[in-house]
Amino acid sequence: xxxxxxxxxxxxxxxxxxxxxxxxxxxxxxxxxxxxxxxxxxxxxxxxxxxxxxxxxxxxxxxxxxxxxxxxxxxxxxxxxxxxxxxxxxxxxxxxxxxxxxxxxxxxxxxxxxxxxxxxxxxxxxxxxxxxxxxxxxxxxxxxxxxxxxxxxxxxxxxxxxxxxxxxxxxxxxxxxxxxxxxxxxxxxxxxxxxxxxxxxxxxxxxxxxxxxxxxxxxxxxxxxxxxxxxxxxxxxxxxxxxxxxxxxxxxxxxxxxxxxxxxxxxxxxxxxxxxxxxxxxxxxxxxxxxxxxxxxxxxxxxxxxxxxxxxxxxxxxxxxxxxxxxxxxxxxxxxxxxxxx
Ligand code: 5GP
Ligand code: MN
Numbered sequence: 073x074x075x076x077x078x079x080x081x082x083x084x085x086x087x088x089x090x091x092x093x094x095x096x097x098x099x100x101x102x103x104x105x106x107x108x109x110x111x112x113x114x115x116x117x118x119x120x121x122x123x124x125x126x127x128x129x130x131x132x133x134x135x136x137x138x139x140x141x142x143x144x145x146x147x148x149x150x151x152x153x154x155x156x157x158x159x160x161x162x163x164x165x166x167x168x169x170x171x172x173x174x175x176x177x178x179x180x181x182x183x184x185x186x187x188x189x190x191x192x193x194x195x196x197x198x199x200x201x202x203x204x205x206x207x208x209x210x211x212x213x214x215x216x217x218x219x220x221x222x223x224x225x226x227x228x229x230x231x232x233x234x235x236x237x238x239x240x241x242x243x244x245x246x247x248x249x250x251x252x253x254x255x256x257x258x259x260x261x262x263x264x265x266x267x268x269x270x271x272x273x274x275x276x277x278x279x280x281x282x283x284x285x286x287x288x289x290x291x292x293x294x295x296x297x298x299x300x301x302x303x304x305x306x307x308x309x310x311x312x313x314x315x316x317x318x319x320x321x322x323x324x325x326x327x328x329x330x331x332x333x334x335x336x337x338x339x340x341x342x343x344x345x346x347x348x349x350x351x352x353x354x355x356x357x358x359x360x361x362x363x364x365x366x367x368x369x370x371x372x373x374x375x376x377x378x379x380x381x382x383x384x385x386x387x388x389x390x391x392x393x394x395x396x397x398x399x400x401x402x403x404x405x406x407x408x409x410x411x412x413x414x
Contacts, residue, residue: 195378289318
């Protein structure tokens, strides 16, 4: 755990400030939940906080309280640059390195003259002035709760803040099932429900918001699934054509990789998704036990993340990407075999 400069930060935030809050590119529930929760909290403390979102985020997160107050860096670029330039300080939430916001926004942040605060749970964070980094915590939303607690402000958590925090903890823990879900997480969740998070409604809004096409895309993904039993590995491919056929929308592929991991005996799961706009194959990795997909993706696919959930990319074609991936497996056979005792 790294906690750096937070006493000084508290002093700095004693005066009202213009604050910008940023999550990572391709925002998920934790990125949107943590940035919006922090915005509501800082506004309540008398600051003027604005969330700037790097790019599009899934429809099933648009209902989050405060979502309509955000700026989108990609298509509201002038307003976003302006609000960044006129801010006193920027909070970076749910990511560990500036390149995770995408190259245009990265350039804007690299020219930023004031200080950054990072609150994040990803491995190997870049250093900034004020840091709260803990890779053992399940979600940035839990860390934002703990930041509010550090400031002795838990009584400022209202239904909107509770709803945003609940959402990110729920999505980043796979609905409270991954290893990093602790008794502390459950105590925090209980408190958030007491403070107004309507848990059944939140689950419904996030998970029961499928379109018919999304289910058909899932069906396609499952029929493309390949199992490599001797390496305890399963992987899924989705081509641009298949995405188009089922009218792919942002967020439609979220969570599909977990189906591969749900097969008995599988400890490494991957999904390869063609992105013809960016000319890459976007990859998601998940593992069970000691096999670190963070390390695997850093070593081979220009990515990273957490030990059991990471992302990466490949500039090769889909077929070449699959070949590269499968030809890497033999060297990890022993590690994969012993990764998780079922
Ligand atoms: P997902 O597979 O859901 O896109 O990402 C899984 C986890 O890995 C998330 O916590 C995400 O923030 C992180 N992640 C995804 N892609 C990358 C990447 O290219 N680099 C790094 N460092 N982390 C990533
Ligand atoms: Mn997260």
